Amino acid sequence: MIIAERKPMPEIMEMISGIKKLLILGCRGCVAVCSAGGDKEVNIMVEAITLGKKLKGETIEIDQDVLVRQCDPEYLEPLKEKVKEYDAILSMACGVGVNFLAEQYPDTLVLPALNTTFYGANLSSGEWKEMCAGCGACVLHLTGGLCPVARCAKHLSNGPCGGSVNGRCEVDPNTPCVWQLIYDRLKRLNLSENMRKIMPIRDWTPSGEGGPRRRVREDLLP
């Protein structure tokens, strides 16, 4: 799931200064689950902006809506005409949503309300953790399912760096060293041998280093 978080209010207020009519658009996808851009957060944003504007003695007309997903054309289609009425859309989706809106509504200013951060898992209500970097070359079969790319500060492929102390990461001691975790897990699974396998030098092309990625499946195309 994509994890995102609300931008600080001053940044948002800054973005929308001068905007008279605003559509705040939420998304019921990942950002709803990570409580950054669902219905509830849209409501909060509406009130926060109204209050912020009131404080400045300005007025703003705000409409709000929440789409099932902002990353699918079928959900954006119905709004196509309506969005023209607005000076701007404040998207509360992840960056994908913002991009996609911008592409779909060429004449409308689209602003991001969130900072999109990572692919993560819900640890509990209100706590998320990065688990995948979307590198395009999965090695999880070798590492007991724990990703050294996403979860090692240095993206190391062949064991921990010299800074791993007592199973903690050198970069952030609050984070466990993923290589320690991988070691413990392989041992438990009687796969310690895996540690001995030397991983080849990583090809970073699929990770986006080769430019924006695109995937097509012929069998599915219309």
Added chain:
Amino acid sequence: MSDRPGKVIGFCCNYTTQVTEEPLKEAGILPESVEFKRLSCTGKLEVSSLLAAFSRHGADAVFVAGCPEEECHNFSGSRRASKRVKYTKQILSELGIEPERIEMFFVPRQETEPVVKAAKEMLSRLEKLGPIIKKDSNNKEGNDSGKAA
């Protein structure tokens, strides 16, 4: 306008107090500018409702009165409410509003006196803070700075 300390909205849980404010106002215990809103549980409170009290309902200060943390009728309702109050404080700060304008009070159940005390505490905070929208001149300033930015 400038004389009034400002409006206080209190969100009270059903179990905290079912009091209606008319007799309190009639008895001169609370000024007209205090308003109670009753909820089935403060756990029901949304951050957006707390913000709306300021943005739409003209509150200059807001308080939430819920059951003592360990005695909440719905176990964790008032604890949730206090977290939401904290988050609201953060948003207020981000918007440049004094976070003291909103507060959570844990009060013994079914007692009105502590709720009245909470309202009075907010009123006394307003004595210092003044209304949330400063006088006209300030408004203009705000406007100008907005434009300038």
Added chain:
Amino acid sequence: MAPKLVEAGRSPNIEILTNARLEALEGKPGNFVAKVYQEPRYIDEDKCTACGTCTMYCPVPVVDLYNERLNVTRAPHIDYAQAIPSCFYIDAKACLRVNHEVCNLCAQTCIAGAIDFTQKPKHLELEIGAVVLSPGFGRISHEVLERFGYGRYPDVLTSMEFERLTCASGPSEGHIIRLSDHKPPKKIAFLQCIGSRDETCGNGYCSSVCCMYAFKEASVAKEHEPDLDIALFFMDIRTQGKGFDLSREQATKKYGFRVIRARVPKVDQVEGKLLLTWTEEDGTPKSEFFDMVVLSIGLESPEDAKEIAEIAGIELNKFNFCKTSIASPLNTTRDGIFVAGAFQGPKDIPESVTQASGVAALASEVLGDSRGTKTITITYPEENQELLKLPPRIGVFVCHCGVNIAGVIDVKSVAEYAATLPDVVLSETTLYSCSQDALRTIAEKIKENQLNRVVIAACSPRTHEPLFKETLRSIGVNAAFIEMANIRDQCAWVHSKEPEAATEKAKDLVRMAVSKARLLEPLYETEVDVTPRALVIGGGVSGMSAAISIADQGYECILIEKTDTLGGIANKLSFTLTGEDPKKIVKELVNRVKKHPKITLYTNATLKNLSGYIGNFISTIDHAGEEIQVEHGVTIIATGGRPYEPKDYLYGQSNRVITQLELEEKLKKGKSSLKNINTVVMIQCVGSRGDDQNYCSKVCCMQAVKNALKLKELKPSIKIYVFYRDMRTYGFSEAFYREAREKGVIFLRYEPDRRPEVIKSGRGIKVKAFDRISQMDIEIPASLVVLSVGISPSEDNDKISKIVKTPITQDGFFLEAHAKLRPVEVAVDGVFICGLSHGPKGIDECIAQAKAAASKAVIPLSKGKVSVEPIVSRIDKDKCIGCGICVSLCPYNAIQMVKVGKRRKAETISASCKGCGICASHCPVLAISMGGFTDEQIFSQIHAFAESYLGTQQKDSQEKKQEQEGEQENKE
């Protein structure tokens, strides 16, 4: 009640053991041995004069429990001035001498030498034949009261505390004040059901008395402070007793009470002001400040209920009250041990008094033969003939009645004034002239001063004169030598705002009494033999129960029933709420009646005529067309009642509309009777509470709950709606009301101005009503509409009232002699009432009342003689011209014509005469005079009254002249 207490205190056959408790009870009915432990009073009852000096000198303050801890007294004290025994006692827990052997101040100051620290606890072993348990009730625990702010907020009071506050002799001398600031409150709220109808404190029953006393306390408060704003908070208003609804409505109207239908969950205080918040019927919240909150506390089982049960070997019910049954409401689970009053279940004073008389009958049934074996007969000294020869020597005693009189009237100046009146040789004030010590003092003063006329300026002769007469008799003075001036009820109470004028009026009243006293003549009681047989009219449950009791107590009883079957209205019942079988109850009674050798039963029999008087009645009975004459000493009216016949709600027009009794009949057949019946709507108060009959029928709520539960038992899926005004499931029936709600019966309240309507709808019917909670009109298609019809008085009551010459109320039920204290007696001596003839009530209450009537009826039978009050009419046969006017006017059949020589002359039947004086006022030749109220006595009072206007100079000559005239008239 004071006269009863004094009577008990004076009775040689009642041994009052105070500070005592029962420790063991062994043996069997007829021969129990009770071990009683009695703690010492440390003050000798025979010596104490109740002067109060000991209290003044004692250094140890103790809270005054009699005044609900609202003030303090000292270790030696008396609970209240009129307390019986009228002897102080020492609170052993507080006394320094008792606990630490120091002090002794009180003993040194007691002039009478009554204080005796050598007293030791006593272990008594009493041989008794039966036991009556009447330990009363306990108090709702502090913990429950605390929920309502009691103990935390000073202006939250219990109803008992409020009672003491309103009492003139209470801690605030009758001023209603807030305990917080000692200022009078302006707004008072009464909260009902505190500790009652509350499962959370284990009291899932209704206390049955709080609704009444709340209205009473509110009324008293308004009398004290007319500007008070009073709100009363009720769930249901349960004033179901006889005449109670009417009184409540009148009080509500007169005093403008705000009656609010809500249960206030708690009392709150904000900045020293009491705040109540409640939810209105339509769900809206409301808050209001009050200056004072009175908690109407319920009745709980006695604190020592379990201990009593263990010692007495009896069982308790689930609420720790005594376990009884509908058929035997006064029997415990152990033979020979009976129960009465609140321990049997929460109840009010009239019902407690009724049950008290009832248990006396039960004990008497068991002990019959041994009657009179242990009692002592009082003998009065010979009357002092010397006193009669002396000219009038009048003693005047002016009573303070605590502050009741002295708070308004300057009693000292009244006494001083009385001393100046002719023939007055002694004039004094007394604090409470009705207290035992005061009576003793008065007796001594009479002897010392050779008084032969006594004037008591105090309260009403109606309640207190017998006491003073008794005092005179006990020292050999004719009981007629007393005159009372009612300076309390007729003066201090009604002129409380004008003390000076009231004092003057009191002087007038005393002068009038003195002037009459000078003319008092001795009167002599006569005794009449009693025919040892009773007549019971009505063969229902009440009549049969009364007859059996009288017969079991050893006296003959004639039972007449107008129909051919015994059982009356109870024959129509198929179930009871508690699961007992009413048919079985009736059957057992019928069997006992039929088998009892001392009962003569006449069915198809009605009373045609009744003559005679207590001890000597002669009745004419129409027995299946044949007239029989019977002689009997007492009469019990048990004419029963009948179901009200509904005129409305499509009754009679649709076979889907029936009454509760008809439903019961139907349900007897079991589940099959409910085929196609899926929705039942019950409507309460059909013909009751101002509909057609202006009273509450008391049983219909229970009946509805009973039948609803039966319906649910037979067919759980059935939907039941009950439209009610107040659910009056008082006492333990409350638990069944709760059960009905838990089982899904829906209770909807209606106001009389928006009654539910039954309308035809196609082939069926539906009920249209306004739902007060949703504030919407609703329609319920009903398979069956069941009308809870009230109880109507028997159609015979009117006729019997005329034959027996005892009044019925405007509702058509027989009027008791005193609603509280004489609930089974009527205006005519020797006639008693019970059951539905007295008013609507349940079977158990009917049985208890029947026993009470039997008890009262057996008293004259067992004594064999009745003594007749001498205040009766006397006919001067020389003057009588035999016109017969008096005979036709006498309301009590107390005058008969006799032949004297050749002439017809009127003659009073003293035993029947009530001393009303109607005959005397109509006699064309002034041949009739009233004992104690002769014309000359009355005229002298009138003239004495006029004196205050004529001036004192003229009075003597006027009076003398008048007296002479009077005498002349008499001579003529």
Added chain:
Amino acid sequence: MAKSGAVLVLGGGVCGVQAALDLSELGYYVYLVEKKASIGGVMAQLDKTFPTNDCSL
């Protein structure tokens, strides 16, 4: 064994007092056992009585 002509009444409130009076009138000797120092019970503490507002004592 002959039955005793005495009755024990436990509790001296209005109910117990009335029972005692009636029993004594019926010809039985009564022991009225009261745990407090005086009889009268709660009724003696009342000021007035419903519905007539008569003096309770």
